Amino acid sequence: EGFKNEEGEKVAEEEEEEGFKNEEGVVVQSKPITMHILEAGNLAKADTALFGMGGSSDPFVEVKWSTGKFMHRTKVKNDTQDPVWEDEVVVLHIPTEINTNKAELELHLDVWDKDMSGKGEFLGRVAFTQERLLEWCENPPKRGVEEALGKVMTWNAAKNKLVQGTLAVGFTRGEDEDADSPEMLKKKMKHAPQLGLRYTVYKAAEVVENSAAPEIVDIDEKSLVFEIGEKIMGRYRGRPKWMSGVVLKVNKRNFMVPNSRESYDILYDHGAREKGVPRYHIKSVPKPEPPRPQQRLRVGLIGVIEEER
Numbered sequence: 606e607g608f609k610n611e612e613g614e615k616v617a618e619e620e621e622e623e624g625f626k627n628e629e630g631v632v633v634q635s636k637p638i639t640m641h642i643l644e645a646g647n648l649a650k651a652d653t654a655l656f657g658m659g660g661s662s663d664p665f666v667e668v669k670w671s672t673g674k675f676m677h678r679t680k681v682k683n684d685t686q687d688p689v690w691e692d693e694v695v696v697l698h699i700p701t702e703i704n705t706n707k708a709e710l711e712l713h714l715d716v717w718d719k720d721m722s723g724k725g726e727f728l729g730r731v732a733f734t735q736e737r738l739l740e741w742c743e744n745p746p747k748r749g750v751e752e753a754l755g756k757v758m759t760w761n762a763a764k765n766k767l768v769q770g771t772l773a774v775g776f777t778r779g780e781d782e783d784a785d786s787p788e789m790l791k792k793k794m795k796h797a798p799q800l801g802l803r804y805t806v807y808k809a810a811e812v813v814e815n816s817a818a819p820e821i822v823d824i825d826e827k828s829l830v831f832e833i834g835e836k837i838m839g840r841y842r843g844r845p846k847w848m849s850g851v852v853l854k855v856n857k858r859n860f861m862v863p864n865s866r867e868s869y870d871i872l873y874d875h876g877a878r879e880k881g882v883p884r885y886h887i888k889s890v891p892k893p894e895p896p897r898p899q900q901r902l903r904v905g906l907i908g909v910i911e912e913e914r
Contacts, residue, residue: 647770681719712732850872856869
């Protein structure tokens with residue numbers, strides 16, 4: 606069915622074009638940059654639960670230019686005020702010429718709550734100017750960018766009533782969507798046992814299961830505070846790829862900044878050191894999967910088949 610814009614009109618999804626087109630539809634000279642949408646935090650509760658207790662949101666991010674050109678829409682994260690997209694990639698082409706006779710070109714990242722009809726409540730906007738994006742085309746921020754969600758001043762107060770929280774994004778040079786992305790897991794192909802032209806045939810008689818796997822305790826990742834010497838995974842210089850390391854120092858949060866968290870000095874396993882790494886660029890080391898219930902297969906030999914040569 607698609608989503609609807611602010612005027613209630615259905616908007617078709619578009620794909621990024623080669624280069625940036627101006628209002629006349631002409632492709633102008635531009636520079637590419639890749640934006641990585643990472644996570645948001647402390648969003649408002651757009652969906653109120655029964656009797657007004659509890660509730661949460663189903664947020665997604667819509668990326669578009671201030672001209673109205675649609676660029677990208679993230680996946681919807683259901684029932685959360687702290688959504689994590691990990692690494693949704695948007696390739697952008699930033700026009701190199703700044704037109705001072707018109708309103709400044711901006712890239713808008715609007716956070717919405719999804720409801721049955723598509724867009725629900727507006728949860729906030731982060732805007733990046735054309736001039737700022739051009740600077741990042743050459744020197745992208747090392748640790749990404751975390752911005753407070755803001756209101757749209759041309760909208761009425763009722764539409765801006767749920768604006769709060771932050772949005773974190775990262776940038777890498779060029780238009781390589783696969784830059785620093787995790788490798789895909791390889792599927793292992795299993796083949797039937799074979800020795801020359803002889804095949805052994807078995808009959809399954811009984812399957813015996815051992816004890817069930819231990820119960821997994823769910824831990825709130827965002828509430829964790831890491832300690833000196835603790836092994837962690839971090840985004841080195843804000844890059845999307847997670848790298849292992851150890852905490853050297855814990856820097857206290859700045860209480861003058863709303864919604865701020867502690868930062869960390871990290872020594873990565875590959876030898877690099879990084880100071881002041883924000884909390885949203887660190888996570889705990891993944892624990893190995895618990896052992897699955899083992900099965901013992903009791904078989905009985907039927908016979909051996911040998912093909913004629």
